[in-house]
Amino acid sequence: MTQERIIGGCVVAFGALLLVFIIPAQVTSLPGIPTDPGLFPKATAWILVALGLVQLAFARETDDAGIGLVELGRLGLVMGTLVLTGLAMTRFGHIPAMTGLMIASVLMVFERRWYWIAVTILLLPVSCWALFEIVLERPLP
Amino acid sequence: MIDLNTVMAGLGDVFTLTNLLYILIGVTVGQIVGATPGLSIIMALAIAIPLTFTLDALTAVAFLISVNKGGTVGGAVPSILINVPGTPESAATALDGHPMAKKGKPLKAMKYSLYYSFFGDISSDIVLILVSAPLALIALKMGPVEITCLMILAFTVIAGLVGDSMVKGLIAATFGILLALVGLDPGIASERMVFGMLELYDGLHLTSLSIGALAMAEIVHSIVHAKREDGPATSVLLKSSAKEDRTVTFAELFANRVVAIRAFILGTLIGAIPGLGSTTAGFLSYSVTKQAAKDPESFGTGDPRGIAATETANSAVVGANLIPLLTLGIPGNIAAALLVSALIIQGVQPGPLLFQEQGRLIYGMFGAMLIANFANLFVGQFCMRFWAFVVSAPRTVIYPAAMILCTTGAYVVDGGIFAVFVMLAATFLGYVMRAYGFSIVAFIVAFILTPQLESNVVKARLITNDDPMAIFSHPIALALLAVSVASMIYLGPKKRKKSA
Numbered sequence: 269m270t271q272e273r274i275i276g277g278c279v280v281a282f283g284a285l286l287l288v289f290i291i292p293a294q295v296t297s298l299p300g301i302p303t304d305p306g307l308f309p310k311a312t313a314w315i316l317v318a319l320g321l322v323q324l325a326f327a328r329e330t331d332d333a334g335i336g337l338v339e340l341g342r343l344g345l346v347m348g349t350l351v352l353t354g355l356a357m358t359r360f361g362h363i364p365a366m367t368g369l370m371i372a373s374v375l376m377v378f379e380r381r382w383y384w385i386a387v388t389i390l391l392l393p394v395s396c397w398a399l400f401e402i403v404l405e406r407p408l409p
Numbered sequence: 410m411i412d413l414n415t416v417m418a419g420l421g422d423v424f425t426l427t428n429l430l431y432i433l434i435g436v437t438v439g440q441i442v443g444a445t446p447g448l449s450i451i452m453a454l455a456i457a458i459p460l461t462f463t464l465d466a467l468t469a470v471a472f473l474i475s476v477n478k479g480g481t482v483g484g485a486v487p488s489i490l491i492n493v494p495g496t497p498e499s500a501a502t503a504l505d506g507h508p509m510a511k512k513g514k515p516l517k518a519m520k521y522s523l524y525y526s527f528f529g530d531i532s533s534d535i536v537l538i539l540v541s542a543p544l545a546l547i548a549l550k551m552g553p554v555e556i557t558c559l560m561i562l563a564f565t566v567i568a569g570l571v572g573d574s575m576v577k578g579l580i581a582a583t584f585g586i587l588l589a590l591v592g593l594d595p596g597i598a599s600e601r602m603v604f605g606m607l608e609l610y611d612g613l614h615l616t617s618l619s620i621g622a623l624a625m626a627e628i629v630h631s632i633v634h635a636k637r638e639d640g641p642a643t644s645v646l647l648k649s650s651a652k653e654d655r656t657v658t659f660a661e662l663f664a665n666r667v668v669a670i671r672a673f674i675l676g677t678l679i680g681a682i683p684g685l686g687s688t689t690a691g692f693l694s695y696s697v698t699k700q701a702a703k704d705p706e707s708f709g710t711g712d713p714r715g716i717a718a719t720e721t722a723n724s725a726v727v728g729a730n731l732i733p734l735l736t737l738g739i740p741g742n743i744a745a746a747l748l749v750s751a752l753i754i755q756g757v758q759p760g761p762l763l764f765q766e767q768g769r770l771i772y773g774m775f776g777a778m779l780i781a782n783f784a785n786l787f788v789g790q791f792c793m794r795f796w797a798f799v800v801s802a803p804r805t806v807i808y809p810a811a812m813i814l815c816t817t818g819a820y821v822v823d824g825g826i827f828a829v830f831v832m833l834a835a836t837f838l839g840y841v842m843r844a845y846g847f848s849i850v851a852f853i854v855a856f857i858l859t860p861q862l863e864s865n866v867v868k869a870r871l872i873t874n875d876d877p878m879a880i881f882s883h884p885i886a887l888a889l890l891a892v893s894v895a896s897m898i899y900l901g902p903k904k905r906k907k908s909a
Contacts, residue, residue, distance in 0.1 A: 275845060279580055286587075296599040302870040303596025308863055312587045319580045330573050335844045342633045347837055350629075353816065354829045362817070369816070370809050377635040379805035388809050396813045404463050406821045 271334055276323030283316030346376060362401075362408040366393035419772025422467055423780060431464070431472040432777060436784040437792070439479020444796035445807060446487045449497070450480030452811060454747045455624035458616055458754070459818030466755040466770055471777035473751050477744050478530060478781045481687065481724050482789050485522040486796045490515060498687035498723045501695045505708060505715025512711050513654055516794070520657040521716045523789040528669055529724035531782045533677045537728040537735075538775045541764075544736040548761035551885065553868035558889035560862045563739045565893045567683050568851050569900030581847040585855030586862075588613055595864060608827040615750045617819045617828045618856065621835025622842070622849050623743060625815045628808050629840055635804075665717040668698050672718045676725025681732045683741040683854070687723035694722035728778060734759055735771065738861060739854070746853045754822065760861070 291297075291313060297306030335343065349372045356365035370389045379385055400406045422428075435457075442453040457476050461469035484499035489506035502522060509518040551559065568578025591602045592612030603609040672694040679690040698718035699708045708715050730741040731748070738760030740746040749759050757767055764771060819832035842849055873879035880887055 271845075275577075290602065294600070294602045294604065296601075298597070302867050302875070303594075305594035305596060305599045305601055308590050308859075308866075309587070309601060312583055312590065315583050316580065316587075319576055319583065323574075323576045323580070326576070328574075330846055335841070339633055343629070343837075343840065346629050346632055347833065350812075350816070350833050350836070351830075354826060354833060357816075357820070357829065358826050366813050366816070369813065373632065373809040373812060374805060376632050377805045377808060378637045379803070381803075381805075384803050384805055388806050392806075392810050392813055396810075396817050399460075400817055400821055404460065404821075406462065408817065408820065409826075 272327030272330060273324055276320050276327055279320030279323060280317050283313045283320055286313035357409050363393050363397050366396065415768040416772045419769040420776040422769065422773040423471065423776035428468050428471050431468050432475045432781050432784050435472040435475025436479035436781055436788050439476040440483035440788055440796060441799055443480040443483025444486040444799040445802055446493045448807060449627065450477055451743050452624040452627055453480055454744060455620045456811060456814045456818060458747060458751050459822045461751055462754060462822055466757055467773040469751055469755055470774050473748055474778055475781040478727055478785050481727055482523060482526045482785050483796060485720060486519060487800045489518045490797055490800055498691060500688060501691035501719040502716060504695060505712050508709065509711030516655045517657055518716060519793045521713050522720045524657060524662055525669055525717045525720040526724040527782055527786045529673050529676055529721035530727055532673045533680060533725035533728035534778045536677050537731055541732055541735045545761045545764045548736050553865040553872060554883045554886045556865045557869050558886040559737060560858055562889050562893045563683050564855060565896045567854055569896050573846055575900055577846055578848045578851045581842060582851040582855035585852040586859045589856045589859030596867060613831055614828060615753060616822045617832040618835045619747055619750055619853055620815050620819050621832035622839030625832060625836040626839030626843060628811050629836055631808055665714050668714045668717045669721045672721035673725045676722035677729040680726035680729025683733050683739055686742045687726040690726045691719040691723040694718040735763060736761060740857060743850050743853060746857055749857050
């Protein structure tokens with residue numbers, strides 16, 4: 269129940285952040301005209317505040333486990349690897365970046381069978397590159 | 410609205426070697442993905458969208474629909490053989506399919522599932538073909554006020570039906586609306602929440618967002634939860650001694666006709682309601698069939714009626730869930746939302762005008778759906794025993810392969826590395842939303858509908874001179890709003906009670 273109330277609080281805080289800082293700085297408002305660009309962002313922010321308050325007040329316990337510390341650590345590791353792959357794609361090219369991602373993946377899923385490791389690391393990046401670059405004729409870095 | 414020439418030309422368009430080949434490939438890919446535990450149809454569709462980038466509109470749509478149809482059939486294989494649903498849609502099939510396989514009749518169970526799936530699929534496609542054009546005609550008579558109210562209704566129904574909490578469903582939908590507002594506003598083209606980034610002027614791309622939130626988030630979830638002791642699943646042996654344990658006769662299929670027809674009706678009705686899907690249809694149909702049976706105790710022991718009820722119903726959803734999309738432009742579930750993504754890539758905007766503007770394409774799509782059903786039957790008939798090997802494929806190859814396709818797909822479709830980072834942000838968002846029980850369906854559907862909603866709100870304000878009382882001169886809009894309120898009152902507390 270506490271977790272559900274914290275979620276409600278976070279949604280209210282996010283809605284308030286939108287109303288106080290983000291929308292005034294990032295949206296040009298022209299109140300009074302039907303095509304006011306600020307109407308939808310403001311309405312959305314107010315709805316978030318209202319729904320967050322409802323969640324805060326009436327939240328019931330659910331089966332949602334949330335994210336534990338160990339899971340958060342592993343998630344950070346996977347997401348970090350993916351971000352590095354994205355950066356490496358433009359710097360070193362598609363095949364080297366994806367080979368790196370595949371090495372990280374087999375380590376993260378605890379694969380020990382050498383033939384599957386070989387297939388994943390050597391075959392997948394090249395096959396994917398060939399599919400997009402040669403078959404579909406879409407240029408890759 | 411649609412003349413016979415357009416219908417015939419559309420249906421004729423599908424009979425090209427390329428289209429037929431893509432339907433066959435789509436069905437095969439779908440069945441393989443469905444048969445692979447850990448991969449979902451949604452993941453397959455999200456990954457397949459970038460592959461359709463270079464195809465023409467009809468081929469692309471035919472391919473994606475075939476993947477969807479194939480996945481529903483393939484999902485039953487691991488349900489039957491290893492009691493692990495290949496896709497959530499086939500979870501109910503395991504209740505009687507696996508006991509039948511354990512009795513030494515795995516092939517018979519798979520054939521029952523294939524034939525009833527074919528029946529459910531083709532029947533619901535026929536309903537779609539018959540009702541969508543007349544419904545679109547009615548939808549065309551609605552003005553901006555009515556359309557705005559209809560979208561509000563869609564949000565409340567989807568938020569109420571999907572997930573455990575209506576409030577969380579509505580928060581997810583509101584967040585989807587917020588992200589759809591990024592970019593230049595449609596009225597006076599001023600910047601909205603672009604944070605000085607030129608790449609955001611066109612807004613966030615649906616494809617990157619859906620690949621990240623739907624496919625990549627699921628893959629990352631599986632990798633994060635991978636354990637050292639995870640190994641490939643052990644399949645039931647396909648050897649059956651007697652011929653009757655390997656084949657299904659027409660008389661055996663016909664014996665369950667009442668169950669199959671009831672399941673088809675249930676599946677079609679559930680499919681036509683936005684927010685509900687194949688999983689609900691499968692379980693509901695199973696439960697109704699068991700309750701209606703004179704011998705409910707035989708269910709769960711390998712009763713063919715259990716397979717007929719679930720497979721017919723979950724396959725009937727596939728065609729019916731396109732009814733709200735083609736008539737109102739509202740994607741009823743994630744598969745339909747991904748189809749919207751593919752249509753938008755091809756420059757086609759779904760909605761009631763679709764029949765007027767793209768009639769030939771739509772009837773071509775209907776033709777492709779019908780052919781895909783027969784392709785499903787053909788591929789399933791000959792390849793089902795091979796899918797038994799796919800069931801034990803190592804996840805250590807499947808997940809990295811899916812990950813590499815998602816990353817490359819986002820790069821290719823949305824033009825560059827920025828799209829990859831948008832996809833990664835959506836992956837993180839999808840992961841967190843899933844962990845805390847927020848509906849990704851509501852989020853994606855809201856993201857898709859927002860541009861249409863905003864444009865209709867502006868038009869409605871102009872028509873009514875900003876007078877809120879003007880709603881009373883629009884009875885349909887008023888009725889739709891009343892249904893929205895009723896759905897919030899009815900579905901909201903019910904969900905809370907369930908989760909309490």
